[in-house]
Amino acid sequence: MSPALTSGLAELASYSARVAKAAALLSEFRDEDVKIAMTPREAVAQFGGRTLYRIAVDAPKRVNTPVLVVYAMVGHWTILDLQPDRSFLKNLAEGGCEVYVLDWGHPTAADQFDDFSDLVDIYMDGFVDVIRERHKIPSVNLLGVCQGGVLSLIYAALYREKVRNLMTCVTPVDFHADKSRERLDHGFMNVWVRNLSPQEVDLMIDSFGNVSGEVGGAFFSMMTPARSLAKYCLTLVDVGQDKEKLLNFLRMEKWLADRPDHTAASARQWLKDLYQDNKMVAGELEVGGRRVDLKDVTMPVLNLYTETDHIIPPPASVVLGEKVGSKDYTQDVVSGGHIGVFVSRDGGKLRDKIVRWLEKR
């Protein structure tokens, strides 16, 4: 028998043994064993299917003004509290902030007409008012993540008196900035949407209504197609050798599988007004009949982005400094990918950046 064949067979036998071990370990878990969003929280208010939670972690306060965290509608906020040792929200609360998080829920056909105006004027503003009344304060700290960052920018521009400090994290601002530094593995969504005509976006929304979570998931898989498939035959076998690693993997899978639908009306604006026409940076975006001018964002701004973000190309984020009216603008790079930045065991660094910046303001 040739040495190459012997070596190949030995590798195959070893791989089979690893598959068997991973399968045995996997069979020990049921869905209820895989828990995410474990940090204690209380529902403070609810409008329709949207909920405002307070993260119920008692820690000495270093920041007096509460922080409202607004996550994207694409994906669920639970990624910010994936597991106790990888929880951005828990970290932030333990770091001395009173933390609230906005849960956009799981929109149904009944929510299909919710556009940016509804998201900002009804839900965000409603929840901000709840926090203001609870704490008897005129304004809150707002922290927007990704699409939630865009909504936070819109909110801050339209309701600047209610926002003390604005923080944006991995947030797209210039939706055409990817053209300035094209990379195969960055900004697939930007290219895909620009390849459609406005009429085709309308056709999609008119025919299908809400954009289903599965469609969103398929786009993210298309960014790294082979690796998205390989995770079930390579990564799963690797992590399946260790119970804790396997649980981490399953928690992430659980979050990925829980993709809420995107309301039709806001998806239309998201795709046409922002991805195609790039209206926010041009100062042409209209929300509820009002023009959104980023020059009205005059409160202190902290903009965090990562150099390895394959969903929001870094040039799309860093342009914010030139666009806002704030004289107190800070920009900082954080390590990790678009999601990794929130689930890293190193989350303390991100927390420290935010808390230190807030403490001074």
Place this chain on the structure above:
Amino acid sequence: MTNRAAPVGEAIMKTFAAPSAAQTAWPTALVPILEEMRSALKLPSFSDLPGRDLFKLPSPAPLFGLIQVAQEYAAISVPIWIKACERFLAEAKKRQEAAKGKAPDAGELLDVWNNVLDLTLMEFNRSGEFARAQQLLLRAAADHRRELGGAFEKLSKAVDMPTRTEMTDVYRRLHDLTREVHSLRREIRAMRHEPKAAAPSKRAI
């Protein structure tokens, strides 16, 4: 035109005169033709006679459209897979040469394959061909959805269930009401925070 069409019109009108017989005797296939004729001849329409819509089955055309898109996609993606295989072989050979003839192990080869395939598919996903395929898919899927939606709309009506159109109308009204409630709440809150004006004088009832 009117003179030539008159006998046809008369014949149809005679049939219309006996609606119950018409409902049972008309072959389904003739309904669309007759309906077209009625439309072309600008004949009056009747509320209690079967229309073409009642007999119309969902068209299989959009389904075939989807199949066609899948076939076109397969046709343009075959060269992509060939390209990925060629790249993989070239990379494997390069590594073998660098290792002085020792073949890479299976794990390394799998990594190479994943990288090569990712790169090739990412290039394809950004190409004009892919964009065109996506546009065709979108249009075909939308056509199919509308055709299917139309059929279920009729079915829902037939079994006295709310149709999608009716539900959408309800959702729109609900949405408008939510906005109105929000707007009223905002007004009330603003009034509460306004400095109290002088008490209004009592009006005679």
